[in-house]
Amino acid sequence: MNERADLFRQLLRVRMVEEAIAEHYPKWQMRCPVHLSIGQEAAAVGVCSRLRCSDRVMSGHRSHAHYLAKGGALLPMLLEIHGKADGCSSGRGGSMHLLDIEAGFHGAVPIVGSTIPIATGLSFADKLDGRDNVTAVFFGEAATEEGVFAESVNFAALHDLRVLFVCENNLYSVYSPIEVRQPPERSITAFAGAHGVVSFHADGNDLDFVRDATGEALRQMSARPGPKLLLLDTYRWREHCGHGYDNHIGYRTEEEYLAWKERDPLEMFRERLTAENAIDATGVSKMMAEISREIQEAFSAAESAPFPVPGSMFAHLLK
């Protein structure tokens, strides 16, 4: 498969996994909150496709796409969301605590902004060890309102750390629009710039733009160590938390949602690759069938897998 088609396949796979979670959710076997990434896949795939396996990624509550894009294994993720013993966090974490160290996905937590300093610390350890790994940390625009964001950008800049701060601006923190949280003059890129950190602002729904911005950020970081910030504009399609939609509850309009849906990262990339002759309908159908089979098998395995045994609650608390 050519590189372009493979990128499309990755986007498609993330979308299909998330849609499968949405589809299976009403079986009520995934008994934890899920924050689906549908609509925001290009940011995850675009950034992670530029990272090496040895580079690290951390994320927040909406982390499924980041986990999968970094190469996180599907079955342990689904086992975890189902609360099963062999989940990536042994059933202690759920959807909001994904982990695949081998793939370089070093964890996600739902406290907004809290992995930003931890990712910065991982990168600090790399610097102390003389490694040139990059640590990318994904967060939403609301996390830039947290003190730890400012503290982490400052520390990373102070120590010239190879941290890639990736801000996905999807305009909402739960149901609170950015207008009620940030003054219109506030610029996240200028904020980074005030710390001497170079930023790149890109259309987060356009995979090529995300890849270009990431590639340039990493090239500059490679030439001279130091953090960079990516600001990626995007939009969440589904409800903040759960498998359905929430446009009807009154915090955003159907029109706004439909306008963003017109700019579907998957469809835009599909059209471009079709025009480039990098993919065709037959190839895409084959891909979808393969991915669908993989997902179905993983769901069957996850649904039938054993739960943690009663009494194992205290395992993993302390050494």
Add this chain to the structure above:
Amino acid sequence: MKSATGKIMTGAEAIRTGTAEAMSADRSVIVMGLGVPDPKGVFGTTSGLQEEFGKDRVFDIPCSENGITGVAIGAALGGYRPILTHQRVDFALLSVEQIVNQAAKWRYMFGGKMHVPLVIRMIVGRGWGQGPQHSQALHAWFAHVPGLKVVLPVLPQDSRDLLLLSVEDDDPVIFIEHRWLHGVRGHVDFVRPQLPLGRAAVVREGNDVTIAAFSYMVLEALEAAKQLAEDGISAEVIDMRTARPIDSETLLASVRKTARFVSADIGTGICSVGSELVSIVARGAYGSLRAAPELVTSPECPTPTSPALSAEYYPRAPHIVAAVRRTLGLKVADSLTAVPAGVELDKPDPAFTGPF
């Protein structure tokens, strides 16, 4: 056990010594905190470490307590064993999110695949007008959280030993120092710690009453035991050493022997670790008790700054003596706990002049 390698030093020197020993033994130990390499070296506890171990391993930080705690957690996940220092417990409160939500739970919430070997030092201030925001003893907050360990060393030997054990521990440890213990001198042996982290120590044996104390109150308890002995009352004193885990076994064994119990804690009493000891004794040694347990703590208000007010804020040995006498059904004269005239209670010792 006193060895030929030991020497007399202050509590602050013992912490510095333990830190240097830990750093020599393990290259992954790093020391970070506001003022760590400055001329005063966190009351002397970090003096000279940067010169000895280099700027990569001993360094100052931005004034970003929560963010830097996250950085320390990340460094721990990356293979380091950071010692993060706060000059006061009060300042560390900015980092409660990272300590409680992240450090304490990281091993658990990721199914044991990662762990956070991190020591966070916090210092309880006292005296010379430390006031409402430089003097809080909040070890109970941290002791409440599964996933954390909370240690409170008293004498120099334990400051050194518990620091070494905390650094060697593979899970996050909150290391609570008391400013007045930094100046207390004692013998320190440079041998393997004799007691593991999590065990209390009987520091004075007795038969009539058990006094279990945390941090500086251990010294007050020892002074109280001395005064009680003059009246023929034999008090057993336990230095609890850790607020999580709590060594219930040592505590209950003592109370079953003495049948009377006084708990003495630094800080205020409601939801304190001192009151937790009363709970443990009530549940575990009820049948042995011949009197209701007593609790000696600070009054339920913030620490006042004025020396006139702080003098009556801190419980002293006489308060413990009074509590013991109540457990024995003995009369307690009002004059016993009165603030003594002509004694400056806002100083750890008469030679001290401020500021801290």
